[in-house]
Amino acid sequence: MTQIQTPVSETRMLAAFAAPNSGRPPLWLMRQAGRYLPEYKATRAEAGSFLDLCYNPRLAVEVALQPLRRFDLDAAILFSDILVIPDGLGQPVRFEEGVGPVLLRLEDTVDFAQLSIDRMLKHLAPVYETVDRLRAALPRETALIGFSGAPWTLATYMLEGRSTREFHLGKYWAYARPDDFALLVEVLVEAVVEHLSAQVRAGAEILQIFDSWAGVLDDWGFRRWVEEPTRRIVAKLKTRHPEVPILLFARGAGARHAGLAARVGVDGVALDCTVPLQWARQEVQAHTLVQGNLDPVILRIGGAAMQRAVSAILESFAGGRFIFNLGHGILPDTPPEHVAALVNMVREASTNR
């Protein structure tokens, strides 16, 4: 793993954390590198499996750069997956077409004890090399975002073995065996810290933590398994990398977004599509940066529907600390010209202000 201290770029993205936007807001899109782009599909075919692509620095850099060649975006994001952490820790992951990720389930605390952070850092060396090469390939005005899954979301996959809608096994551990579950979460807190820290050392300038399943827990569970582990991760990262802003995407957190950034110590929150705009302006953006939250289905629809939705988001958020984004990842069947139109709409916001 390279450890070059790349100079921090002076980007619109980084400026957004410091002060309300002047002119247009910065813009990037979750899953901006992905299956909606024909050139992605070509590179993916060359790579082999999805994880082969994630672990191939040359090709992973290529797919991360593809959307930037087409669209005037303010950030690149490492091309990777949240499940490289369990894969690196020693719980092999594969991606099946039509199913998604498949893992051999962790079944008991003895399985937790087999997980190794040293192994992860070695296994994920190609990921950190990708970050390094990507930073070198990007212009100074383009920020580089590193990311990780959060412990709760990672733990659900590791215990359920695949995507689920009900989280029986994850919740069984979380609620019925909290002391045992805490052992797994403890490993994951350390793993996330080391994984994100390695990305910063390789050149990531902003970090985003994805807690995709934060919205399926009750009050106690959210505090114990979303807020507490994330707060500890952020505190450790801030000690090592005080200059790096951290975003939290706690999908489905709903009214829990109020005060969330302060409770966990992050510099901004990414909002999913269902967070109401006026409420978020008053209860969230008044206290921290917000990122979001166009519905990717509306991006796919495009046209007047998208124009209306984008205008509503800009009117609500563009006067404060704000990064324009989707509320969830781009859908595979999104026409790329809709993305181009979206970028134009957001850029035109500067001339209207």
Place this chain on the structure above:
Amino acid sequence: MTQIQTPVSETRMLAAFAAPNSGRPPLWLMRQAGRYLPEYKATRAEAGSFLDLCYNPRLAVEVALQPLRRFDLDAAILFSDILVIPDGLGQPVRFEEGVGPVLLRLEDTVDFAQLSIDRMLKHLAPVYETVDRLRAALPRETALIGFSGAPWTLATYMLEGRSTREFHLGKYWAYARPDDFALLVEVLVEAVVEHLSAQVRAGAEILQIFDSWAGVLDDWGFRRWVEEPTRRIVAKLKTRHPEVPILLFARGAGARHAGLAARVGVDGVALDCTVPLQWARQEVQAHTLVQGNLDPVILRIGGAAMQRAVSAILESFAGGRFIFNLGHGILPDTPPEHVAALVNMVREASTNR
């Protein structure tokens, strides 16, 4: 359809709408009649298909009464399904094992014009007969709840043809063709009013409107396709049946729950599992009755985890207008003894107050 004016029972449920609870809160459970009960499975096998059961008054009454024989619950709910409305309107519905509901999709506005409310009221005569027989079979202290799907949720099934996670077709109509979509919603507003009104005439004392997919819309969509149609439904029902309380279950509405009851005119809101308790007490229960919101996965887990979750809900809500319930329906693999334990926990709340 019978039109006997059954005398309104003096129930703990109805009292809850009028004033904060004294003693323990009333209690019923979404899907309290269902597959977790062996006696349900036996009756279901006797009936034939799921819809055969819904349209068989003798057997539908039987399954609605089954949980009341086991557990001391304060309400029965009509045994039916939200999709009897499209089925009645002329868009046949079937339920496939492992898939769920399957409908021949509505594809254009000419299909909307074929839907007939007269046909629905005739087709659903067995449903209203079930309500009538159920009211006659219930003791006075047990309230009878009627219900319906809401227009947005019904429309998604009618346009998508089955359950979906992304709602491409429903959102396409809702956002790209709103004037055409409004034609379908208009039919559904009338259908829901007539369906619920017929249930009231047959003996339903409380109504619950299920907008299961309310949480997938942005601000504009939520106002236009959840709040506006529901407000019109409620206004029409209040003219006809001013004495009947109406609950809205807008699943996933998150921070939009604040002020929602006042905006649509309902007498209470059913909260899903992800609504935080203290927030809901201040922003929702201060203004209306709340119902909810134990996670059915925690009911399935039972034990100390359930005790902790139930206590948290009771501590937050039991001092105000409140009906104890789950935040979503009982899961099929829930041990019935966990339901018995839950009922005991809620009843014990009276001795602790």
